[in-house]
Amino acid sequence: MTAATTKRLTTSAMIASFADPGQRTAPAPFGHALNRLAEQRPEIVGLSADLAKYTDMHIFRDAHPDRFYQMGMAEQAMLGAAAGLAEVGLVPFASTYSVFATRRAYDFLCLDIAEPGLNVNVVGALPGLTTGYGPSHQATEDLAILRACPNLTIVDPCDSVDIEQAVPQLADHAGPTYLRLLRGKVPTVLDEYDYRFELGRAALVRPGKDVLFVSTGLMTMRTLQAAARLETDHVDAAVLHVPTIKPLDTGTIVRELRTDRLVITAENHTVVGGLSEAVAATAAYAGIATRIQPAALPDEFLAAGALPTLHDRYGLSTAALCARVKAAL
Amino acid sequence: MTTTIEVTKADRVRAAATRIRHHALTMGEVQGQGYIGQALGVADVLAAFYAKGDGELRLRPEEPEWDGRDRFLLSIGHYAIALYAALAEAGTIPLAEIDTYGSDDSRLPMSGMASYTPGMEISGGSLGHGLGVACGMGLGLRHRGNPARVFDLLSDGELDEGSTWEAAMACAHHGLTNVTAIVDVNGLQADGPTPGVLKTEPVTEKWRAFGWHAVRVDGNDVDALLAGLDEIRDRALRDGAGPSVLICDTRTGRGVPFLETREKAHFMPVAEHEWAAAHDALEGVRR
Ligand SMILES: Cc1ncc(C[n+]2csc(CCOP(=O)(O)OP(=O)(O)O)c2C)c(N)n1
Numbered sequence: 001m002t003a004a005t006t007k008r009l010t011t012s013a014m015i016a017s018f019a020d021p022g023q024r025t026a027p028a029p030f031g032h033a034l035n036r037l038a039e040q041r042p043e044i045v046g047l048s049a050d051l052a053k054y055t056d057m058h059i060f061r062d063a064h065p066d067r068f069y070q071m072g073m074a075e076q077a078m079l080g081a082a083a084g085l086a087e088v089g090l091v092p093f094a095s096t097y098s099v100f101a102t103r104r105a106y107d108f109l110c111l112d113i114a115e116p117g118l119n120v121n122v123v124g125a126l127p128g129l130t131t132g133y134g135p136s137h138q139a140t141e142d143l144a145i146l147r148a149c150p151n152l153t154i155v156d157p158c159d160s161v162d163i164e165q166a167v168p169q170l171a172d173h174a175g176p177t178y179l180r181l182l183r184g185k186v187p188t189v190l191d192e193y194d195y196r197f198e199l200g201r202a203a204l205v206r207p208g209k210d211v212l213f214v215s216t217g218l219m220t221m222r223t224l225q226a227a228a229r230l231e232t233d234h235v236d237a238a239v240l241h242v243p244t245i246k247p248l249d250t251g252t253i254v255r256e257l258r259t260d261r262l263v264i265t266a267e268n269h270t271v272v273g274g275l276s277e278a279v280a281a282t283a284a285y286a287g288i289a290t291r292i293q294p295a296a297l298p299d300e301f302l303a304a305g306a307l308p309t310l311h312d313r314y315g316l317s318t319a320a321l322c323a324r325v326k327a328a329l
Numbered sequence: 330m331t332t333t334i335e336v337t338k339a340d341r342v343r344a345a346a347t348r349i350r351h352h353a354l355t356m357g358e359v360q361g362q363g364y365i366g367q368a369l370g371v372a373d374v375l376a377a378f379y380a381k382g383d384g385e386l387r388l389r390p391e392e393p394e395w396d397g398r399d400r401f402l403l404s405i406g407h408y409a410i411a412l413y414a415a416l417a418e419a420g421t422i423p424l425a426e427i428d429t430y431g432s433d434d435s436r437l438p439m440s441g442m443a444s445y446t447p448g449m450e451i452s453g454g455s456l457g458h459g460l461g462v463a464c465g466m467g468l469g470l471r472h473r474g475n476p477a478r479v480f481d482l483l484s485d486g487e488l489d490e491g492s493t494w495e496a497a498m499a500c501a502h503h504g505l506t507n508v509t510a511i512v513d514v515n516g517l518q519a520d521g522p523t524p525g526v527l528k529t530e531p532v533t534e535k536w537r538a539f540g541w542h543a544v545r546v547d548g549n550d551v552d553a554l555l556a557g558l559d560e561i562r563d564r565a566l567r568d569g570a571g572p573s574v575l576i577c578d579t580r581t582g583r584g585v586p587f588l589e590t591r592e593k594a595h596f597m598p599v600a601e602h603e604w605a606a607a608h609d610a611l612e613g614v615r616r
Pocket residue numbers: 049050051073100104367405407454455456457484485486487515516517518519520594595
């Protein structure tokens with residue numbers, strides 16, 4: 001057998017999209033939102049560490065070449081420089097992959113940016129499991145690392161709607177932020193609901209009597225799909241979307257958790273230190289004894305491979321969520 | 330009268346480089362993409378190390394964990410396709426296995442990882458790690474009296490990372506004669522040509538300033554590569570000489586004319602029908 005006659009499921013490249021076939025998408029929503037913002041606010045500048053093209057920052061770079069700084073593949077220097085730019089009155093958006101913003105450059109993010117409380121907006125692409133390229137690029141623990149960082153606001157958007165609406169709010173927020181970037185052709189989902197992104201707020205996107213999904217990031221797209229599928233089995237599932245991971249909207253979460261519904265959290269992140277543990281702690285601290293089941297990545301280094309295979313294997317696919325609910329009900 | 334054509338070591342290494350290029354193209358075809366431009370560019374360098382019978386590395390191909398082996402670290406995990414091709418040439422990876430490249434559950438993932446592949450010394454993918462580990466291996470082997478050498482293959486993009494220069498200083502400080510860095514200067518990074526991303530030149534002078542013996546060669550000229558390795562090996566026999574670096578100027582897509590002239594891109598696009606043409610365009614050993 002030659003390679004040409006064998007068609008295997010192959011690793012999704014860095015440029016692969018997790019959008020479902022035929023799904024509505026928007027191209028590079030982050031880059032375009034940053035351009036719109038830059039037109040109104042001359043103090044906005046962009047930086048990247050040899051990954052402008054892969055973080056949708058090239059849209060901004062090409063529109064505003066005089067406001068973009070290429071720092072080379074030097075993530076620590078980039079975040080240090082972003083701090084410096086903010087110190088002298090500019091509002092930087094600095095992009096790289098999530099793994100490098102957190103693992104490589106965390107000390108710089110923490111001490112140069114977060115401790116002084118600077119308005120630096122760190123933009124991390126390939127959050128969680130959004131590439132099949134293997135552990136070096138899978139930022140499965142970025143939320144766990146960054147949730148423990150004081151002063152930092154953390155946003156995990158679901159789709160292009162979230163990203164477009166979040167970008168100006170991140171710039172308006174006086175302190176440092178971290179955006180889990182979805183890039184390339186990004187699904188457009190939330191415009192079908194009565195929803196607006198509000199920094200710091202969770203939103204009940206869909207009501208339901210039997211099940212409560214508490215989800216963040218792209219997993220809200222999946223929980224909404226799961227809820228629609230479960231409807232045909234006469235299971236009524238609610239979706240509470242939590243796009244701001246920090247500060248967590250504990251008021252809304254506690255209100256929704258006071259329930260006898262099955263509660264399932266869903267996140268594109270390891271089960272350690274992310275949304276599920278944050279929600280569980282919120283419940284426990286509020287004296288709510290409801291059982292919470294996490295749909296999250298296992299506490300492992302994940303495999304390399306094709307993204308759909310991996311989402312199925314690790315329980316992030318819509319089918320896996322539905323199976324989870326049926327087994328629990 | 331009969332004329333005998335003498336086949337030199339360089340000829341055999343060139344033939345190995347052609348085989349490595351074929352293997353890489355075979356893998357690229359499986360995925361329909363990949364870092365094929367880099368693989369073709371670095372094939373001559375890898376052949377100089379892995380050519381069966383002639384490579385610079387002291388290896389037991391069928392015993393990749395042999396304690397006496399020279400360590401060859403792929404700091405550039407995205408070049409895995411090239412190293413797999415070289416490991417297939419050396420005999421560490423069965424040739425029949427290369428068309429599992431990048432497929433689910435393959436031992437040959439797109440990005441090099443030590444836990445997946447025999448002969449892959451470190452887990453890459455995040456750039457700027459190799460030289461630090463090479464430093465530790467160099468220290469450890471010397472500490473244990475093991476004469477094996479350590480080679481670390483870097484890219485020009487990795488010269489942007491502070492960690493590379495931290496490790497470079499440490500290797501020189503500790504006088505690690507058993508460590509050799511190889512830098513693939515292909516003039517390319519993710520956002521475009523290196524000079525537009527971050528100015529790294531003068532590369533040779535930088536390494537010298539960091540205390541390294543630096544040799545710069547045309548990385549697609551096998552004679553020059555072998556001469557550079559000879560020079561570094563001679564030096565490595567002298568105690569206290571310190572680390573050496575072989576700086577290799579390479580051309581992406583090398584060996585396949587229509588890819589050599591293609592616009593430089595980190596992900597070189599190759600159309601489905603072009604893979605076979607690329608094999609055919611390679612000179613020398615046929616499939
Ligand atoms: C620490 C780190 N930062 C960023 C990346 C993303 N990245 C992958 S390859 C690459 C280009 C680096 O330059 P080089 O290795 O010379 O690229 P090539 O010659 O293969 O185009 C970048 C920035 C990475 N893998 N690791």
